[in-house]
Amino acid sequence: MQKITMTTPLVEMDGDEMTRILWQIIKDELLAPFVELNTEYYDLGLKKRDETGDQITVDAANATKKYGVAVKCATITPNAARVTEYDLHQMWKSPNGTIRALLDGTVFRAPIVVKGIEPCVKNWKKPITIARHAYGDVYRNVEMEIPAPGDVKLVYVPEGGSGEQELLVHHFEGSGIVQGQHNLDNSIESFAKSCFEYALDTKQDLWFATKDTISKKYDHRFKDLFADLYEQNYKEKFEEAGITYFYTLIDDAVARIMKAEGGFIWACKNYDGDVMSDMISSAFGSLAMMTSVLVSPHGYYEYEAAHGTVQRHYYKHLNGEETSTNSVATIFAWTGALRKRGELDKNQELQNFADKLEEATISTIESGKMTKDLALITTLENPTVLNSRDFIVAIREKLESLLG
Ligand code: NAP
Ligand code: MG
DSSP: OOOBOOSSOEEEEEOOHHHHHHHHHHIIIIITTTBOOOEEEEEOSHHHHHHTTTHHHHHHHHHHHHHSEEEEOOOOOOOHHHHHHTTOSSOOOOHHHHHHHHHTOEEEEEEOOOTTSOOSSTTOOSOEEEEEOOSSGGGGOEEEEEOSSEEEEEEEOOTTSSOOEEEEEEEESSOEEEEEOOOOHHHHHHHHHHHHHHHHHHTOEEEEEEOTTTSTTHHHHHHHHHHHHIIIIIHHHHHHHTOOEEEEEHHHHHHHHHHOOOOEEEEEOHHHHHHHHHHHHHHTSOGGGEEEEEEOTTSOEEEEESSOOOHHHHHHHHTTOOOOOOOHHHHHHHHHHHHHHHHHTTOHHHHHHHHHHHHHHHHHHHTTEEOHHHHTTOOSSSOEEOOHHHHHHHHHHHHHHHOO
């Protein structure tokens, strides 16, 4: 069989622990036999990040700006224990945080829906994709403990000019607490743009919700910036694509989502996204079935699994024990990236290959062959539990038959 060729490279970011093991098996079994892989490889494994003073992460992000599409393996975000374990020079920052800051992106998380792994909410038939605004609000707040009676004020001092503003937050009669939050118009606009673009890209409706009736300036600004951008740049495109933009209050959105069928994108403010993405992923069955893509308003895409490096399984693996780690989200990171590469390069063969690999993965599970995490929650009777490698090999067999 002639291998599929790629005209433009894809940025490949390797990672850590169990997902690094899966990464290699996926490449060997599911990609390299079928595609002449053209990747620019960056090793974001913790050892290499430490050796390069984390420059490798910055280089990988810059390469993503150059080529437009990246696929990333899960990586360790160091904490004190990791500094000791890997004898690190420094407690390096989260690579995802570094990459997101450089690409200015929004993260979209979507569950992979298969028959036999049923969502807890029985009317959810299609995936619900969560987009979380990753800047500001409570995550960049300042807080103060108020020990005793007194006034707390909000003061704006303009740089070199008049127009100072002052508001009384509260006159305290006793002790209490206070919090100051901010956000930036251009960050909200970037977020809105990424959401509108991703909705068009995936042909799904876009929902957005805030509490603008209570927060008449702060949340209202989010609502207005989304509405303005929609009217100016996206209304016609959405109508052409047959999709809608729907704004409502956050509590109304939550109520409707419980009754909805899915198949749309839910854009969330930072805190709502933090909370709701965990609810959605757990309700859809498994973190191991969640994909994640970072979409920048400049049109760069970085695909990955939503889960981490699955450390516990890695230590079993190092001990020579058998593991049954779910590779589905990592496989879908590759298919997402290959399909996007194919779209940008007008490489239909590559897009078809991505579709077939996803189909092979889903039908392997639906035929009853799966990893242990899924076997524990499936509604299929007598599932066959496969180890990490054998599951990928089973997908390869399906893939070969699909590709003829
Ligand atoms: P994790 O790697 O997501 O794993 C947590 C637990 O979830 C696992 O122990 C396992 O449960 C289950 N699980 C997750 N993915 C699975 C899969 N593919 N197949 C089967 N089970 C799976 O989270 P963590 O243990 O909190 O973090 C480990 C490392 O990952 C940390 O160093 C963290 O910094 C990093 N991390 C990276 C990213 C990223 O790169 N995007 C995201 C999150 C965390 P059982 O043990 O019960 O089988
Ligand atoms: Mg959370």
